[in-house]
Amino acid sequence: MKTKTLFLCIASAAVTALAAGPAxxxxxxxxxxxxxxxxxxxxxxxxxxxxxxxxxKIGTSAVGLKASDFIVSTDVNGKQVGVPGEKAIxxxxxxEELDMIILVQGTVxxxxxxxPEVAAGEDATEIKGYYNEVKAxxxxxxxxxxxxxxxxxxxxxxKTIVRADFQPSTGFSAESLGAQxxxxxxxxxxLQKSIDFAGTALSQKNGRRVLFIIGDGDDQDANARINxxxxxxxxxxxxxxxxxxxxxxxxxxxxxxxxxxxxxxGEYQKALQEEQIPQVAETLANSINNVYAxxxxxxxxxxxxxxxxxxxxxxxxxAKKEQSEPKTFNLLQVAQPPxxxxxxxxxxxxxxxxxGLAIVGIVVAMVLxxxxxxxxxxxxxxxxxxxxxxxxxxPGPKPKTMMIGIGGDxxxxxxxxxxxxxxxxxxYQTFKLASRTTIGTSPESNVVMQDQFMxxxxxxxxxxxxxxxxxDKGSANGMLVNSKRVPTHELVDxxxxxxxxxxxxxxxxx
Numbered sequence: 008m009k010t011k012t013l014f015l016c017i018a019s020a021a022v023t024a025l026a027a028g029p030a031x032x033x034x035x036x037x038x039x040x041x042x043x044x045x046x047x048x049x050x051x052x053x054x055x056x057x058x059x060x061x062x063x064k065i066g067t068s069a070v071g072l073k074a075s076d077f078i079v080s081t082d083v084n085g086k087q088v089g090v091p092g093e094k095a096i097x098x099x100x101x102x103e104e105l106d107m108i109i110l111v112q113g114t115v116x117x118x119x120x121x122x123p124e125v126a127a128g129e130d131a132t133e134i135k136g137y138y139n140e141v142k143a144x145x146x147x148x149x150x151x152x153x154x155x156x157x158x159x160x161x162x163x164x165x166k167t168i169v170r171a172d173f174q175p176s177t178g179f180s181a182e183s184l185g186a187q188x189x190x191x192x193x194x195x196x197x198l199q200k201s202i203d204f205a206g207t208a209l210s211q212k213n214g215r216r217v218l219f220i221i222g223d224g225d226d227q228d229a230n231a232r233i234n235x236x237x238x239x240x241x242x243x244x245x246x247x248x249x250x251x252x253x254x255x256x257x258x259x260x261x262x263x264x265x266x267x268x269x270x271x272x273g274e275y276q277k278a279l280q281e282e283q284i285p286q287v288a289e290t291l292a293n294s295i296n297n298v299y300a301x302x303x304x305x306x307x308x309x310x311x312x313x314x315x316x317x318x319x320x321x322x323x324x325x326a327k328k329e330q331s332e333p334k335t336f337n338l339l340q341v342a343q344p345p346x347x348x349x350x351x352x353x354x355x356x357x358x359x360x361x362x363g364l365a366i367v368g369i370v371v372a373m374v375l376x377x378x379x380x381x382x383x384x385x386x387x388x389x390x391x392x393x394x395x396x397x398x399x400x401x402p403g404p405k406p407k408t409m410m411i412g413i414g415g416d417x418x419x420x421x422x423x424x425x426x427x428x429x430x431x432x433x434x435y436q437t438f439k440l441a442s443r444t445t446i447g448t449s450p451e452s453n454v455v456m457q458d459q460f461m462x463x464x465x466x467x468x469x470x471x472x473x474x475x476x477x478x479d480k481g482s483a484n485g486m487l488v489n490s491k492r493v494p495t496h497e498l499v500d501x502x503x504x505x506x507x508x509x510x511x512x513x514x515x516x517x
Contacts, residue, residue, distance in 0.1 A: 033067060034066070034325070034330060035065070035331055036063060036332075037064035037298060038244055039062075039322065039336045040063075041061060041062075042062050042302065044057045055306065058306065058312055058315060059305070060304060060305045061322075062300070062301070064215075064299070064301075065077065065299045065324055066299075067298075068294075069297075069327055069329070070097075072326060073092075073095060074092035074093055075092060076092065077092035077325070077326055079303050080322070081322050083314050088311050089311075090304045090311070090313060091303065091307060092302070093303060094301070095301045096300050097299050098152075098215070098298040101300065102154070103214060104156075104213065105152060106209060106214045106216050107148075107158050107216075108161055108208060108218050108219070109145055109158065109221070110205050110218060110222075111160070111161070111163070111184070112196055112198075112221060113164045114193050114194060115191050115194060117136055117137060117222065118136045118137065120190070120191040121134075121187065135254055136254050142184055143288075144221060145181040145184065145221075147292055149179045149181070150176060151293070152176065157173045157214075158179045159174070159208070160183045161201070161205055162184070163196060164197070165193070165197055165227065198222065202220075202236045202269075203236060203239075210243040210245070213490070217245070218247045219291070220247065220248070220249045221252070223253040223259075224251060224265045225259065233268060241272055248270070248291045249270045249276070251263065251276070251278070252281075257279070273295075274294050313338055315338050317337065317339045317340070318337065319335050322335075337459075355516075423516045424470070424498070424513065424516075425437050425438060425514045426444075426454070427511065427514065428456070429503070429511065429512055430508070430509055431509040431510075438453075438454045441453065442469070444468045445464060445466075446467065446506060447462055447464045447465040447480075447482075449463035449464055458507040460484055460507035461507030461509065462481075465507065466480055466482065467480055475497075476495060476497055477504060477513075478495045482506070486504060486505060487504060488502060498515075500513065500514060501513070
C-alpha cells in the first residue's frame with residue numbers, strides 16, 4: 008500500500024513539473040538602476056570616499072529572504088567581485104503601486120462554444136475550450152495582491168477589446184469576461200497588435216507595471232515577429248508573465264518560442280491540461296508577489312566594490328545558493344547634481360529699482376512744473392469767446408510697454424523661463440530656456456540629460472510671443488505633462504512634465 012501511495016505522489020509531482028513548462032531561473036533580475044552619491048554627504052577623515060550603489064528588483068522562488076541573503080557580483084580581470092544587499096523588502100509587503108493588465112486570447116477555439124450554430128438538419132458539436140478554467144485563472148491573478156493594485160482585463164481576437172478598464176483589484180471580478188457565447192464568432196487572433204495596445208496603456212502608469220498573457224502564442228499573421236514588442240516592453244520596464252495553453256493539444260514550437268521570449272521579461276509557465284490552468288495561474292501570481300526590492304551596499308566588508316568604470320558589465324545576483332542569469336548594465340558614476348542653490352534674481356531687483364527711480368523722477372518733475380497758485384482778484388468776467396469746433400486729434404500710435412527680456416506689445420507674454428529636474432542625477436539644476444531648447448541624451452542637445460529611458464533627441468521647448476510650447480520629438484517613451492501623456496503642450500508656470508524617468512518643473516516670470 009505504501010508503494011502505491013509513493014507512486015501516486017511521484018506521478019502527481021511529474022504532472023506538476025509538466026505544467027511548469029520551460030525551466031525558469033530560480034533568481035531573475037527584473038530591473039537595475041544606479042543610486043548616485045548624495046552630493047551633500049561629507050565623508051569623515053577615516054572613511055573611504057562614497058560610491059554609487061545599485062537598486063534592483065529581483066524575483067526568486069525563495070521566501071522570507073533578508074538583505075544579507077543577496078549578493079550582486081561581476082567579473083573583473085577573471086575574478087568575481089561582489090557586494091551584499093543592504094536593504095530588502097518583498098513586494099507583497101511593500102506599499103508600491105501595481106498596475107496590471109490581464110490579456111486573454113478570445114477566439115472560439117480557445118474559449119469554446121457549447122452550442123455552435125450549424126446548418127439545418129446537422130447536429131451541433133460542442134467546441135471544447137478553456138472558458139471556465141480561464142475565468143477561474145483571471146480571478147486568481149486579480150486577487151493575488153489586494154492593496155495598491157489596479158487591474159484591467161482585455162481580450163484579443165482580430166482586435167483588442169477592453170472588458171474592464173483599470174480598477175482596484177478589490178472591486179474586480181472575472182465576470183467581466185462576459186458570456187462564453189460572446190466568443191463564438193471570433194476566429195482570428197492578433198497577438199502582436201494586442202501586445203502593442205496593452206503595452207501603450209501600461210506605459211502611461213506610474214507604478215510597477217505587469218502584463219499577464221493567457222493564450223497559445225499563435226498569431227493570425229504567420230510571419231509575425233515580436234522582437235520589437237519585447238524591446239518596447241523592456242524599455243518601458245513592463246514585466247510579462249505568460250500562461251501558455253492550447254485546447255487542441257500541445258503548443259506549436261513557433262508559438263511557444265514567442266511565449267518564451269515574452270516570459271524572459273518575467274516568467275513563462277505552460278498548462279498541459281485544463282485543470283492545471285488555475286494552478287499555473289496561482290504559481291505565476293505568487294511569482295509576481297515574490298519580487299524583492301534590494302539596495303546593495305557601496306562596498307563589501309573588505310572594501311571591495313563594483314568596478315564603477317563607465318563600462319558594460321554582466322551582473323549576476325545570488326539569493327541564498329541560487330544564481331540569476333547575467334544581465335548587462337553600464338556601471339557609470341553618474342554626474343552628481345550640485346547642492347541646491349537659490350535662484351539669482353539680482354538682475355531683476357536692479358531692473359525693478361531702476362524702474363522705481365524713473366517713476367519717482369517723473370512724479371517729481373510733474374510736481375515742479377505745476378504753476379504756483381496766485382492771489383485771486385475778482386474782476387468782471389470777459390465776454391465769452393465765440394464757440395468754434397476744434398478738429399478731432401489724429402489717432403496716435405498704440406502705446407507700447409517693455410517686456411522682460413525683449414521689447415514687445417502689451418499683448419505679449421513673458422519670455423523668461425526655466426526648467427528644473429526634480430528627480431534623477433541632475434536634480435535641482437536650473438536650465439534657462441532659449442528661443443529653441445532641445446532636451447535629450449545626445450551631446451548635441453541644449454539640455455543633456457543622464458537618463459537611460461530618455462531618447463537622444465527626446466523633446467524640445469519653443470519660445471514665442473504667446474509663451475513656451477513643449478513638443479515630443481518622436482521619442483520611444485513619449486512625455487507626460489501633469490501625469491497625462493501628450494504630444495505637445497502649452498506650458499504654464501509650475502507645470503510638471505516627465506521625460507523618460509525624469510520629472511521637470513517649468514518656471515516663468517509673469
